[in-house]
Amino acid sequence: MPRSPLISKVEMRAGRPTLVLNGQPHAPLIYALSDCPGARWSWEELPARNISLFAAQGVRLFQLDLWFEQMLSGPDAALDLTLAQRQIAGVLAQCPDAAVMLRLHVNAPPWWCARHPEECVGYADVPVEEKERWGLVRPLHGDGDRPLRASFASTKWREWADTHLADFCTRLGATPEGGGLFAIQLANGLYGEWHQFGFLHHDPDTGVAATRAYREWLRTRYGSDEQLADAWQRPGARIEAVLPPDSPARETVAVGPLRDPRTQQDLIDYFTWLHLTMADALLGLAATVKRCWPRPIVTAAFQGYFYGQFARNAAGSHLAHDKVLASPHLDCLCSPASYTDGVRALGGSGHGRGITGAVRRAGKLWLDENDHGTFLVGCPWDRHFKTTLEDDIACLRRNALLPVIRGGGQWWYDFGMVAGTPDFATHGNVGWWDHPRLAAEIRAIHRVAQSRHGRPYRRPADVLVIHDPWSFCHTVAKRWSLEGFKFGDQPPVGPNPFSGRGMDGLLEGLYRSGLVADEALIGELGQLDLSPFKLVIFGSTVVLNETQRQVIASQVAAAGRHVMFTGYVGWSNGREIGGALAGAVTGITTHGRDATRPISTLELDGIREVQTLEPPKHVPVYDVPATQVAGRWSDGSISAAWRKTDTATWWSFGVSPTAPALLRTLGRRAGCHVINDHDDATLLGDGLLMVHTLTGGPRTLRLPGGPTIPANLSARSTTVYDAESGEVLLGS
Numbered sequence: 001m002p003r004s005p006l007i008s009k010v011e012m013r014a015g016r017p018t019l020v021l022n023g024q025p026h027a028p029l030i031y032a033l034s035d036c037p038g039a040r041w042s043w044e045e046l047p048a049r050n051i052s053l054f055a056a057q058g059v060r061l062f063q064l065d066l067w068f069e070q071m072l073s074g075p076d077a078a079l080d081l082t083l084a085q086r087q088i089a090g091v092l093a094q095c096p097d098a099a100v101m102l103r104l105h106v107n108a109p110p111w112w113c114a115r116h117p118e119e120c121v122g123y124a125d126v127p128v129e130e131k132e133r134w135g136l137v138r139p140l141h142g143d144g145d146r147p148l149r150a151s152f153a154s155t156k157w158r159e160w161a162d163t164h165l166a167d168f169c170t171r172l173g174a175t176p177e178g179g180g181l182f183a184i185q186l187a188n189g190l191y192g193e194w195h196q197f198g199f200l201h202h203d204p205d206t207g208v209a210a211t212r213a214y215r216e217w218l219r220t221r222y223g224s225d226e227q228l229a230d231a232w233q234r235p236g237a238r239i240e241a242v243l244p245p246d247s248p249a250r251e252t253v254a255v256g257p258l259r260d261p262r263t264q265q266d267l268i269d270y271f272t273w274l275h276l277t278m279a280d281a282l283l284g285l286a287a288t289v290k291r292c293w294p295r296p297i298v299t300a301a302f303q304g305y306f307y308g309q310f311a312r313n314a315a316g317s318h319l320a321h322d323k324v325l326a327s328p329h330l331d332c333l334c335s336p337a338s339y340t341d342g343v344r345a346l347g348g349s350g351h352g353r354g355i356t357g358a359v360r361r362a363g364k365l366w367l368d369e370n371d372h373g374t375f376l377v378g379c380p381w382d383r384h385f386k387t388t389l390e391d392d393i394a395c396l397r398r399n400a401l402l403p404v405i406r407g408g409g410q411w412w413y414d415f416g417m418v419a420g421t422p423d424f425a426t427h428g429n430v431g432w433w434d435h436p437r438l439a440a441e442i443r444a445i446h447r448v449a450q451s452r453h454g455r456p457y458r459r460p461a462d463v464l465v466i467h468d469p470w471s472f473c474h475t476v477a478k479r480w481s482l483e484g485f486k487f488g489d490q491p492p493v494g495p496n497p498f499s500g501r502g503m504d505g506l507l508e509g510l511y512r513s514g515l516v517a518d519e520a521l522i523g524e525l526g527q528l529d530l531s532p533f534k535l536v537i538f539g540s541t542v543v544l545n546e547t548q549r550q551v552i553a554s555q556v557a558a559a560g561r562h563v564m565f566t567g568y569v570g571w572s573n574g575r576e577i578g579g580a581l582a583g584a585v586t587g588i589t590t591h592g593r594d595a596t597r598p599i600s601t602l603e604l605d606g607i608r609e610v611q612t613l614e615p616p617k618h619v620p621v622y623d624v625p626a627t628q629v630a631g632r633w634s635d636g637s638i639s640a641a642w643r644k645t646d647t648a649t650w651w652s653f654g655v656s657p658t659a660p661a662l663l664r665t666l667g668r669r670a671g672c673h674v675i676n677d678h679d680d681a682t683l684l685g686d687g688l689l690m691v692h693t694l695t696g697g698p699r700t701l702r703l704p705g706g707p708t709i710p711a712n713l714s715a716r717s718t719t720v721y722d723a724e725s726g727e728v729l730l731g732s
Contacts, residue, residue, distance in 0.1 A: 005179030006099055008298045010331040010365045016407045016457035016686070017365040019298070021099055021182055027449035028365060028409025029400065030101065032063035035192075037136035038429070039417035040065060042090025046417050050431035054412070055095035057443035058450075061182070062091045063101040063411055065192075067139050068164055069109035079164055081172050088177040101183035101300065104168070105139065105192055106161045106285060108150035119154040121147075121197050122207030125247040125479065143190045149197045151205055152189070152281045153213035161188075162288050169292035183298035183332065184289050186282060190316065193302035193335075194282055196274070199316025200480045205274065206244040215239050217273045232266050245270055247479070250315075256568055256592060256618040257475045257496030258542065258577050271314045271473040279320035286329035300332035300367070304354040306469055307504050308338030310480065311494050313472040321355065321469045322523050325362040333359055336369040336413075337399065342508040344372065346391050346716055347694030349511035349681045350398040355467055356406045357518040366408030370399045374432045377419035390716060393441055396433075397718035397730055398681065398692045400445045405685040407457055409449070412442075441730075448720065448729050452686050459685035460704045462672045463517035464533040465506065466525065468541040474572055475499060475542060497613050498567030498655060502539035505658035506566070512660040514676035515667045516684050516704070525551050530561075535670035537564045539656065543572045549585055557648035562670035566656035568620065579620060586650045588641050589623035600639035600655050602631035602662060605669075609659040611639075620654040673704040680713075688729070689721040 009020045019028045031054035033040055033047050041047060042064055051062060064087045071079045084102065091098045110133070113120050122128065123146050130148040131141070143149070150157035172178040189195045196204040204210075218239050222228040229237040245267055254260035259267055286299040303324055309317045324330060335353040342348050352368040359366045373379035374392045387395075403410045416432030433442060478494040510517045515535075520528055522541050525548060530536070536556050544552070549570075557563050563586075570582035583590035598613035613619070619633065622641040631640030631653070639654040649670070657663055660679040667674060676682040678699060681692040689703060696715030702708050707726040713719060719731030 003097070003179065005295055006182045007295050008099070008182035009296050010298055010363070012363045014454070014456045017360060017363050018453065019365060019409070025453040026061065026099075027404070027446060027453070028061070028367060029059060029446050029449055030061040030063050030367070030409070030411035031059050032411045032413045033065065034413060034415050034418065035065035035103075035138055035140065036415065036418045037138065039414070042087050043093065046429060046431070048090060048094055050414060050417070050434060051091055052094040053431070053434060053439060054442065055098065057439055058446045059442070060095065060097060061099050061101065062095070063103060063185070064088070064091070065103045065105065067105040067107065068161075069107070069139060072109060075111060075115070079168055079171075081168070081175070084168070084172055085175060085177040088180050092177075092180055098180065099182040100180050101185055101298075102181060103185040103187050103192065105187045106165060107139070107188050108157050108160060110148070112160065113148045113150055116150070116156060117148065118208040119150055119156045120207055120209070121149050121151045121205045122210065123198060124203035124206045124244065124250070126202055140191050143197055144200060146198045146202050151207050151209045152278045153205065153207075154209040155213075156209075158281060158284065161285060165285055165288050166292045169289055170294070173292075173294040181297065183300050184293070185300040185332075185334065186285050186289070187302065188281075189278070193305070194278060194318065195305075196278075196316035199312055200310055202479060203247045203250055203315065211244060213277060214244060214270065214273050215242055217277075218242060218269065221269070233263060234266075242266075251476060251478050253476045253495055255571070255577055256620075257498060258568060258571060259474050259476060260577050261474070261572065261575055268473045271319070272470070275319035276323065278318070279323045283324065283327045283329050286327070290329055298331045299329060300334055301330060302334050303330070304333040304359060304366075305335050306355050306467065307351070307353045307507060308340055308343065309353070311477045311496060311500055312480070313469065314475070314477060317469070317472070319469040319472055321358070322521060325358065325364060330364070332365040332367060334367040334369060336371055338504065340504055340508070342504070346395060347681070347692070349508050350395070350402050350692065351507065351511060352403060355519045355521060356403070356408060358521045358524060360407040361524070366403060366406065368399070368403040368408070368410040369413050370410050371413040371415060372399055373419070374416065374435075374438065376422045376430055376432060376435060377416050380415050380419040389435070389437060392438060394692065394716055394718040396438065396441050397445060397720060398690065401448065401688065401690055401720060402683055404449045404452065405459075405683045405688050405690060407459070407686065444730055448688070452688075455687055457686055459516065459518060460532070460673075461516045461518035462533055463510065463515050463535045463537065463667060464528075464530070465510070465517055465519045465537045465539050466522055466541060467503065467519060467539050468522040468543065471540055471542040472499070475568075497617075499540045499542070501611075501658055502566040502569070502656040506537065506539050506656045509658040509660050509663045511681050511683065512679045513663040513667065514660075514674040514678070514682050515664065515672055516675065522548060525556070530555060531559075533561065534672050535562045535564065535667055537566065538569045539566055541570070542568045543574050544570045544585070545574055549573075552585055557645070557650070560648065562649045562651065562666070564651040564653065564666070566653045582652070586643070586652050587645070588643055588650060588652045590652060591621055591623075592618050593621050593637065595619045595633060595635070597634045599634040600631050602640050602653070602657055604630055604662060605665050607659070607661045607665045609657055609662045611655045613655065620652070622652055622654075673702070675703060676701055684723060687723050689723045690718060692718040
């Protein structure tokens with residue numbers, strides 16, 4: 001009997017964005033084939049085996065990659081939907097009640113880019129160099145270099161992509177295979193993730209299309225040459241003569257890691273335009289999907305990347321987060337887990353790259369991409385990767401359930417099939433999770449996640465971290481040298497370690513502190529209910545406008561709350577920069593100095609953290625009485641300070657604390673609840689408590705408003721509890 005075509009939505013139910021298929025809620029846990037040759041076509045032997053394996057564990061959601069260029073035979077050809085239909089049919093053959101998400105890459109094909117080089121990305125530091133394709137290559141190969149790719153700013157590419165997307169949705173939606181589709185994940189940019197191409201090593205986008213679009217944006221923003229010249233402090237400047245900034249200009253700092261709006265507004269404008277343009281391109285295509293698919297369908301994209309961006313947020317991340325979250329056209333935001341060791345390694349936090357609290361409150365579904373290798377065949381981009389089955393189980397639980405605890409979901413992205421074979425004498429290539437114990441874990445994880453629906457979502461956080469992606473228009477980062485580079489490496493921090501420590505380092509530490517923290521965008525500040533929060537941390541908000549400063553003074557710094565500024569937070573108001581601007585908010589005299597040995601030692605209630613920065617650095621320094629000192633630089637000047645008023649306690653840290661024990665101490669000072677006194681990744685939300693530990697041993701887990709759980713945890717393990725009853729759901 002034919003099945004009904006899927007009607008899919010993301011709806012806010014019981015406080016969580018919920019994936020709803022034909023009226024029924026589904027745990028957003030998905031199995032995904034990779035885009036790699038030999039592992040990408042659903043009907044072939046090895047992919048079919050792994051689709052069937054996950055279906056046997058209760059998984060009903062599946063993801064597949066597809067490119068426009070794979071469906072086009074030439075410039076004047078219409079889309080051939082045969083491949084799309086065959087991909088979906090291959091899943092349905094293994095799981096007849098499956099629901100499929102297509103990751104649809106809307107990139108212009110190489111022949112289109114060769115025909116229209118003026119519509120392609122340019123690089124400020126190097127000429128375009130397109131590598132010759134040979135053999136069965138991944139279409140995204142070369143994205144990280146300096147490839148010939150259509151620019152997000154190209155009107156001609158947008159019209160081309162929109163036309164083909166409308167045709168794709170209209171025709172595929174009318175087929176039986178289209179009835180099995182629940183989501184279209186739009187992909188473009190570096191590795192399909194809506195980054196600027198080549199942004200780690202180079203400086204995009206300076207092409208003809210980008211230059212033309214940037215000038216049009218400036219004309220709309222300023223209206224006249226005179227207004228532009230006044231804003232940029234450049235007498236005689238003309239909009240028609242403006243060029244995107246060169247690399248030396250992009251890497252020039254004024255104070256610390258900051259740009260000075262009085263002399264570098266052109267840089268701030270350029271990066272603002274760059275990110276708005278990317279967001280407009282994505283949201284325009286998402287609107288086309290909504291308009292042209294014959295039924296309600298979920299739209300998704302890699303978007304909202306904030307953490308783990310290699311200090312290159314302005315060059316290629318997603319700064320227009322507020323615009324994307326406000327759009328009705330995009331339902332689901334996605335990212336891989338952060339690639340830092342403090343996240344991915346056993347004992348790490350395992351979190352994704354997005355500000356997931358803000359995503360959840362906006363009613364959008366967050367999905368992590370789980371591309372963590374296993375003991376079976378290792379990791380194809382890291383031949384030194386080693387793990388064990390027991391470690392894999394611990395990481396599998398952590399990686400799959402952390403986004404569920406935060407109100408979202410994830411997919412298993414299977415690169416195992418191109419990583420090799422566990423035993424040539426008995427097997428060919430295998431999937432990463434093709435093992436009976438891993439399969440049993442996936443079944444158990446899926447059962448736990450599905451059981452959350454129907455219960456109110458609750459995350460009893462009393463720590464709030466506030467960020468502003470747009471602040472990266474005001475800070476400087478340098479390109480990552482290609483010399484000695486290999487995929488998977490972490491870059492040097494460069495001129496701005498302050499934001500990184502107030503983002504990645506802070507979040508990694510908070511997840512392992514035993515505190516329960518949520519995150520918010522600075523734009524939410526006036527609308528958030530602050531009453532649950534006892535500690536509010538400003539992690540990356542280097543720019544605070546006058547309204548925000550007033551809200552912080554009148555609403556945040558109230559009710560005995562502790563308020564913490566890190567690094568260069570508050571040093572700009574969008575018009576000028578300086579430590580006095582931060583000090584005017586905190587009441588702590590703030591200025592800066594150059595340090596040849598930028599080493600800060602924090603000490604609080606007997607807990608110490610030593611913070612070493614790459615010399616030399618301009619660093620924040622504070623003037624307070626000795627009784628209010630929480631840290632000193634190596635020359636004896638003050639690196640951390642506090643002061644208490646009648647309504648609040650203020651903290652200023654030149655470099656954000658990241659050590660779990662010190663963050664735990666700060667939380668206790670503020671009166672926050674501490675679940676776990678050890679440095680384990682401890683996560684609470686959606687009625688679940690998860691403890692991921694490297695060392696193991698006796699623990700006393702104290703849940704806010706719930707039970708106290710005595711536990712003796714195994715080393716290198718993950719244990720999941722029912723947060724209301726204390727019952728062990730996974731682990732021992």
